[in-house]
Amino acid sequence: xxxxxxxxxxxxxxxAETVTLSCTYDTSESDYYLFWYKQPPSRQMILVIRQEAxxxxxxxxxxxxxxxxxxxxxxxLKISDSQLGDAAMYFCAYKEGAQKLVxxxxxxxxxxx
Amino acid sequence: xxxxVQSPRYKIIEKKQPVAFWCNPISGHNTLYWYLQNLGQGPExxxxxxxxxxxxxxxxxxxxFSAERLKGVDSTLKIQPAELGDxxxxxxxxxxxxLNTEAFxxxxxxxxxx
Numbered sequence: 001x002x003x004x005x006x007x008x009x010x011x012x013x014x015x016a017e018t019v020t021l022s023c024t025y026d027t028s029e030s031d032y033y034l035f036w037y038k039q040p041p042s043r044q045m046i047l048v049i050r051q052e053a054x055x056x057x058x059x060x061x062x063x064x065x066x067x068x069x070x071x072x073x074x075x076x077l078k079i080s081d082s083q084l085g086d087a088a089m090y091f092c093a094y095k096e097g098a099q100k101l102v103x104x105x106x107x108x109x110x111x112x113x
Numbered sequence: 114x115x116x117x118v119q120s121p122r123y124k125i126i127e128k129k130q131p132v133a134f135w136c137n138p139i140s141g142h143n144t145l146y147w148y149l150q151n152l153g154q155g156p157e158x159x160x161x162x163x164x165x166x167x168x169x170x171x172x173x174x175x176x177x178f179s180a181e182r183l184k185g186v187d188s189t190l191k192i193q194p195a196e197l198g199d200x201x202x203x204x205x206x207x208x209x210x211x212l213n214t215e216a217f218x219x220x221x222x223x224x225x226x227x
Contacts, residue, residue, distance in 0.1 A: 004155075033214045043202055045156075045218035091155050095214050098144065100169060101206075103155030
């Protein structure tokens with residue numbers, strides 16, 4: 001079964017600085033998708049960024065970018081110029097086609113003003 | 114377009130009582146998911162529907178949990194009877210279908226069993 005591991009239960013960063021959240025996963029498949037979701041106190045999961053495994057280029061969405069290392073099965077999220085509104089739980093997730101999303105345990109990100 | 118709508122947002126019930134949660138997915142989304150999220154953990158799938166068919170319910174505790182999506186649109190998740198350990202957030206999500214992998218989530222229902 002596919003598993004997703006986030007080894008950092010909590011992270012903190014100064015406002016305007018850069019922070020990297022780690023994620024590793026385990027799969028025997030070659031075609032899959034990886035996601036980072038943000039969950040603020042309102043509880044709604046918000047998609048931050050997605051990566052298709054067949055694409056070598058790392059995905060980027062404004063201040064958010066990923067470092068996708070397929071051979072190492074690593075998928076880290078970098079947040080540049082951190083803002084107070086970035087404070088939330090961040091979940092890494094894995095998905096094959098139409099199958100279920102498999103989530104990691106989450107990382108709580110705190111932004112210090 | 115409207116997002117995934119869930120109700121109620123909060124529910125407090127006594128143990129052994131029944132409870133039901135409702136989810137209306139985004140219009141046109143064929144795939145619907147129910148996830149359970151315990152405090153401080155990531156969501157775990159309870160059941161996945163493709164239209165009205167439950168295609169993955171392997172993690173649904175069928176002795177007390179049931180779900181339906183009769184017309185392939187909105188869905189109801191029921192617990193009967195509820196136990197203290199069922200206290201959690203229940204998330205609903207939807208996606209367009211097999212070729213589109215992005216799932217959109219509702220705000221969830223926080224259930225407290227006392």
